[in-house]
Amino acid sequence: MTKPKTTHFDTLSLHAGARPDPETGARATPIYQSASFVFPDSDHAAALFNMERAGHVYSRISNPTCAVLEERIAALEGGVGSIATASGQAALHLAIVTLLGAGEHIVASRALYGGSHNLLDFTLPRFGVTTTFVDPRDLDAWRAAIRPETRLLFGETLGNPGLDVLDIPRVADLAHDHGLPLLVDSTFTTPWLLQPLAHGADLVFHSATKFLSGHGVVIGGLLVDSGQFGWDGPKARGKFPTLTEPYAGFHNMVFSEESTTAGFLLRARREGIRDFGACMAPFTAFQILQGIETLPLRMARHVENARRVVAFLAAHPMVESVGYPELPDHPDHALASKLLPKGCGAVFSFNLNGSRTQGRTFVEALKLFSHLANVGDAKSLVIHPASTTHFRMTAEDLSRAGITEGMIRLSVGLENPDDLIEDLSRALHAAGKA
């Protein structure tokens, strides 16, 4: 049968959501650095406020530059739309507060970015939202942790920092069996490596600071809705009143009725962004758009370089172990082959075969790898998670998250891989002598 014509990922990376500016002909997406937008007349203004007409009112709620980015990531993820936020953390917060209130509960992978762990474990309980953390590989643990008041399951495509591969199809099936949505942090993989929505996830968010923008120059987040979840379906009925019951804060709008497919995004924008205000700046959106234009090219090179570095480290006598799912000894090797056929990204951790002092010597001896708290830069990065990103976690929590005192995390950049290997080789040599 003839298949419908579809626009390919690489093309969408460059074009989705954008068009030459109708006023000036500018080919690049203009930076609409304006707080507000003029109303043609009073009736039009009222209609915009009441969602009878589409358009921009105030850049906290929406902005034309941000809207291009929102469409682009939705296209790349296979969603119905998205919301650009001030950071990845803001995207996670927006997803949670759109769905949950006090007394409700989340089941989350315990292999999370430290910032996400902080929000769930320490901050949200103050607002009445609690989380049970589970081994992301243990489906029975996910199931056992679900309570009557559970409203969300949450994990990362590749757990931080052990690269536990989230079995999205099975966790999504479990979530849906209980009338719950699955939220996935896809920062490490980007849609070029994995599209969680196509595997059953319902919501995806990114720290666009990382590979999407790609150059370590902005802070931003993106929250994408699949439009697939039935918020008032038989199994979910009554669980999501923010979407299925009249909202006094917006003329008694019932968001799931207003939009069959994008009710979640409507509520997130009309309440979460409006009231919490963690919006993205248009200049940030512009820079992330520039990054996404080359996402396919960069991700291919990131993965290619990571594979070279992984192979080097795995064979080095100073290295005890390398945690990369493409290696046969990684616990999720088979799952990674299925979900991540194009590669497992460019962020991974390894354990030095040496003391804590040798670990410090190694990090400080590196010249090309920059010692800092970020990943997904075009430049290669290194960090010691136990003393930085995960420093608030107890030794027990660290162990349960698969983090050791001697673990080193690398984010492999776009440099010539021979130069990266030379840098690592020299630092390992220095560590060996420490």
Place this chain on the structure above:
Amino acid sequence: MRTVVAGHDTYAYTGSRAVDPGLPTVVFVHGAGNDHSVWALQSRYFAYHGFNVLAVDLPGHGRSGGTPLSSVEAIGDWIGALLGATGIAKAALVGHSMGSLAALECAARHRDRVTKLALVGTAAPMPVSELLLDAARRNDHVACELITGWSYSAGKQIGGSQVPGLWLTGNALRLLERNRPGTLYADLVACNEYGTGDASAAKVRCPVLAILGARDLMAPAKSARALIAAVADAKVVTIPDCGHALMAEEPDAVLDALRAFL
């Protein structure tokens, strides 16, 4: 709003407002495989500007019970039954695609109940390709992809939604995917087999507005000419650079045309 029409639970979006017997009513009728939400912006506008709004989910669609009706004529009669069930003596009808033909049939068969008729993305006849019918018969996802691909103009295939942050084709695809098995096929068969458009148009006595997309591939503007010519009192608004998904591609242009007409 929920009511019972022809024995089945029926949902109609009202803009979260109760029906006021003192206000004129507009009934919005969606096209094949869609639901009330395709009218979100336009229906909400009229609900807050002096009208009762009933943006229905047809039988077997969206939040309504029952099974899809087997012909355009049957849908037209069902709209008449909806008005009876809700105690509304007269209403303006706004239909899109298959819904436009159903609204036309209602206006022809229930002339005393229809005050105005707006046909959006209309054509008569409305033949459906064998490729699409075959895919829909098998509940093959390809049917959803074909409709989405043909419903948006080339420019909007790549984005540019007037609703901030909405990916138009992704949203359209997801709405089609929600159909119960057999629903889309039943709708497409109803469109394909409908053959009395011109004759029904000649029976209509109320003012008619046709809103057409200049780049509509599903219901090409030229295919509406005979129908429009058969209507006694017809106006035409053609929206440039717009495909079949007019309410999503050009929501303001559609709304402005409806405002001027209703």
